[in-house]
Amino acid sequence: MATLADIGLAAAINILSAFVFFVVFAVLRLQPFNDRVYFPKWYLKGLRTSPARGGPFARKFVNLDFRSYIKFLNWMPDALKMPEQELIEHAGLDSAVYLRIYLLGLKVFVPMALLAWTILVPVNYTNNTLELEAKYNNVTSSDIDKLSISNIPQASNRFWAHIIMAYVFTFWTCYVLRKEYETVALMRLQFLASERRRADQFSVLVRNVPPDPDESVSELVEHFFLVNHPDHYLTHQVVYNANKLAELVKKKKKMQNWLDYHQLKYTRNNSKRPLTKTGFLGLCGNQVDALDHYTLEVEKLSKEIAAEREKVASDPKSIMPAAFVSFKTRWGAAVCAQTQQCRNPTLWLTDWAPEPRDVYWPNLAIPYVSLTIRRLIMAVAFFFLTFFFMIPIAFVQSLASLDGIEKVAPFLRPIIDIGFIKSFIQGFLPGIALKLFLIFLPTILMIMSRFEGFISLSSLERRSATRYYLFNFVNVFLGSIIAGSAFQQLNSFIHQSPSEIPKTIGMAIPQRATFFITYIMVDGWAGIAAEILMLKPLIIYHLKNFFLVKTEKDREEAMDPGSIGFNTGEPQIQFYFLLGLVYATVTPALLPFILVFFGLAYVVFRHQIINVYNQEYESAAAFWPDVHRRVIVALVVSQLLLFGLMATKQAANSTPFLIALPVLTIYFHMFCKGRFEPAFVRYPLQEAMMKDTLERAREPHVNLKSFLQNAYLHPVFKSADDDDEDDDDVDEKWDNESVLVPTKRSSRRNTPLPSRISTTSSPSLPEVHEDSQP
């Protein structure tokens, strides 16, 4: 058991590290040469340019204005200043709604913490169960436990307070959730209604087109839709399997980078031609002239690409049985996306086409038949990943406990017995061990989702988020509770039957509160503070800048603003929801730590969204039903565990009153699902018709066909004449379109200049700075 002093030390360490991160961030972000790392969003929007022009040489790289360092936390109020509507226009609805999850956490837990501390903490504290136990049974307990439900004697009537509070907390959470669901649904609908014309509004992705011996896929699709949607069908684009081509293009780009690197090296030092080795990473193999070698490679790949492009375009086998079908009206697309086309529900599957930039092209080439099998394989793989990942965690945690270390390495005992080190091991190591394990997980999960064959980035991220949450739940939450306890109470645990689990977990929960408090501090405080430093992009940017960048365009490409990372961020928040809801009635002392997390994370991510992240896609908050569902799951889990805990406390009179809670919660969920979820998965015909009619009245002669003709072309085909730019191509195309279509709400003109948000803390931008503060 960790004492209050242990927790105090851990808190001190984590607050200190968070503070250090913020100071370092404040220093780094004020340096002009870091400007593209910390303000890439503004560069991408074209509202900020390199500070290289004008001014003395030193000022280009280092900020010498010492006044600007004093107010090193100034970015915080700045981040909060931008109103939500502007934020939506600036960063998209996804980002704005993502921030609302943090706000939701604050809305749920602030009143909960206040209530718990005014009612439950006094109720718990005014007992002496733990003192008596300590006296008679020699069981030690921490000071935190004195504030928890553990301090209440068996079968006490005081448990009524916890049961009533469980009801209050549930009702409050549901109330806030409902409000939020309603708001987000409305925001989504307004956002969709105010959007400019986009290809995905008119398009539907058709998959699993049945093979036909007489017709090509393209003909088949055309005929099917001409027959079954005669008044609405406009055009279609078949999907090519261009994965090999995309790979070649990628490889060529890599070679080009090496060529650039060596050319740059050669221009800097003209004395000798750069040499390289042909083997792995240029470390082994024959030594050759680098410039010649890479020029040759690039040329060879260019030829291969041309050949492959030819092959893809002409070979009917490279056409997948899928197509993007476009309709004359939004109404037609909405109808087609929401209905079943064919008697066999696994053929002619129609679904909304994702935004062109949201499409995950490699997966479109997966034949539909293999998808079910892929899903099963991944389900089994995920099961094993989840349940066999527990072994190393449990092992490391047992090592990281004092007893474990003393057992494994008895010679360390004198060092461990030093008070400070003891506290450090107990307060810090278990959290760190866990965190290290989790760093590599999101990548694995993302690869798994890709293998499963989702066809849009947004659905890939949503799927990964679900898996990550489940993983966290089983391994971090349950794993920490059971495995941790299992190594303490091994004998009584190992032979228990599975039906005992809820009781076992419920009983172990109060004991693990201190562990989770340290976890929150490491992961939620210091971890969030580290996020703002952007260490990885910072290093990569400067490396690229030094080795590869020749032109301003290269520098543009060297920026890696990243995105929110829904697949990791959301499960993290949900984990805090889970902890907060589970411990709200059991150990209210944990709530303030969670509040700090939500507050800090809200500010940090708001800053990042405004200044850094560049979303790859816009799903118009399609993820909210997932968010809602997971909070509900956390709520039900917290209720079941409280029920299990109460059962072990012999509060036989009061425990049955808890049964109604999960029932009510699930009913509430179904109500919300019926009321709000359709806004996230369907597209009402009335809205479609309204937009169609409006548009027809405004621009009766728009050539929709040419607008839609090439919207869903694989990016490698678009960049036929400029292979190096294929990544930006889609984006550029979008920018062009937004210029072409005058109906769009011009967000840039309405948005106040960004100076107000960033100038006070970024004097490295003289032009803007002088404009707004003359």
Next chain:
Amino acid sequence: MATLADIGLAAAINILSAFVFFVVFAVLRLQPFNDRVYFPKWYLKGLRTSPARGGPFARKFVNLDFRSYIKFLNWMPDALKMPEQELIEHAGLDSAVYLRIYLLGLKVFVPMALLAWTILVPVNYTNNTLELEAKYNNVTSSDIDKLSISNIPQASNRFWAHIIMAYVFTFWTCYVLRKEYETVALMRLQFLASERRRADQFSVLVRNVPPDPDESVSELVEHFFLVNHPDHYLTHQVVYNANKLAELVKKKKKMQNWLDYHQLKYTRNNSKRPLTKTGFLGLCGNQVDALDHYTLEVEKLSKEIAAEREKVASDPKSIMPAAFVSFKTRWGAAVCAQTQQCRNPTLWLTDWAPEPRDVYWPNLAIPYVSLTIRRLIMAVAFFFLTFFFMIPIAFVQSLASLDGIEKVAPFLRPIIDIGFIKSFIQGFLPGIALKLFLIFLPTILMIMSRFEGFISLSSLERRSATRYYLFNFVNVFLGSIIAGSAFQQLNSFIHQSPSEIPKTIGMAIPQRATFFITYIMVDGWAGIAAEILMLKPLIIYHLKNFFLVKTEKDREEAMDPGSIGFNTGEPQIQFYFLLGLVYATVTPALLPFILVFFGLAYVVFRHQIINVYNQEYESAAAFWPDVHRRVIVALVVSQLLLFGLMATKQAANSTPFLIALPVLTIYFHMFCKGRFEPAFVRYPLQEAMMKDTLERAREPHVNLKSFLQNAYLHPVFKSADDDDEDDDDVDEKWDNESVLVPTKRSSRRNTPLPSRISTTSSPSLPEVHEDSQP
């Protein structure tokens, strides 16, 4: 514990009573005066007429041809003769598919019983655990238990056999389920494709039309659909709240019946005018002349009806915010039914319109807002009904046990101790007590479903079936297992925590096998045999025939063929699925009893469907997903209980292998849901377009508007000129339509004359008889 002798006696009693029922049935059905009770289906189809014409007087009422009594079981092969396709044309798809549930039972359990008896029974029998227990612990056990899993010692390796068989049984059940789902889905699609033109193919029910101060509901609906479905909207009919009017019509009909009764009485006995009392049921109040009184009443009601009819037609308040909207094409209707219309998903709700005869009119008048509340109220009410109904059952069962009776009435001991009575009490009473309780339940559940506001008879029945199944599961299945055991092992049970339940139930299951065997015999053998007697309709028909019938048309009306009764029949079948699946691995001795039930019930219901039942509606087997789901639930329950049982048997090595079973089963369910369920809830656009095109080619000038204009008029309005016929009205209308529309597949002409099916056993039909067997 019941011994083998007890079960033998119970079996004898039940087989005897089934035999008696069959003999009585054989005698009754051959009597011409019962012809309308036992062959109403043929009368309704117009293929059989009253045997009153021709022949001597006695032959009209009593069958004197003694040869026909000899082969009294002849109806069985007759019932099996009609091929399925003919059955579909004769009785509709619902009935044909309903019969397939019994067949499904046979398909699942015949191989299962064979396997269990060849493998599990020897494995269980070749142990002596129960003998040893009987010797040392003085625990008695029945002979049935020797064949069950109870006979295997703790932690034995023989449990592997049960685990492997659990896998085999699961795979077999899933395989059969999948095959069946596929077949039924195909049958449904073929049935829908071959149907003649019907109003519900073109219509959509719109509910929750938002109130508008400027427009009436009718105008609002028209404008909304003209705007949002401009190319497809044809016409609409608003829904009137005609419940009061329908009530008045019903009351008038009752009065008319009384008038007829008294008139008939008067014509038979002209000497004195019949008198009646005005109070309750003519038993109290003032005495008046019956003929005058009822003539007056009928006249008064006729006036009231006219006034109410006027009021409904003119008062805008009697128009509900709902409408049946008809489209020009099936395609348009399919689109509208499958899409969301309005931004707010609770407004402008569209759904397939039920068949006109399937509409449950009283519920259309329920405002949509109150539906959610009604559903919640009914959920709570159902919960209490389910959980507080257990008390009387447990009480009666405890009384019906030997110990219970001896305790309550010690003076009965000498009688009880007589061997025969003892066996009777143990083998027969518990089943009867339970059955009595359950007789009144379906009516209550049906009323609850009505209160919930479902708008079609088919959905009412499906809902009631779901509830009835849940009720059976909790009370009959769990209730019998726990409560029965609870009264035996009271002390060890009452203070147990809820997490122990799966273990407790699993442990108690083998002990309750004999109880369920007697239950199957009472409910499943004798009960099914009693079904064919049609006792209630028989009595009512003869009462009506004697007191009310004046004309042939009255006699037609006096027939009450009834219908399958999906709301009671299907849950009963499902209960046997549950028993069979649960006991397949535990006590295989139970399986043959279930096989007899499925076989017997299949024959009986096939006979009833061919000769008696007249379905009120045709839902094209829309209930199959429910059937499938419930078998899956039974499968998962059986797996969990086996798991619980194994956990108590200390088979620690083998038990974990059972975990994969429920997971695989649920995955299988999801797979089937995705693959087949759309066929039951959606209508593919391709099919719709195909039928539209075909029809347009065949009859280009059909006036669809007039066809649809009054299809969805409340039945009371249709019978404006003939109040007495409002029940038949819809049916008649349909018959007329079927004559008008030549595209219909003329089932009657293709169907061979029914003589082959029924003549050999029904010599009371001389015309047909002589035709087919000259």
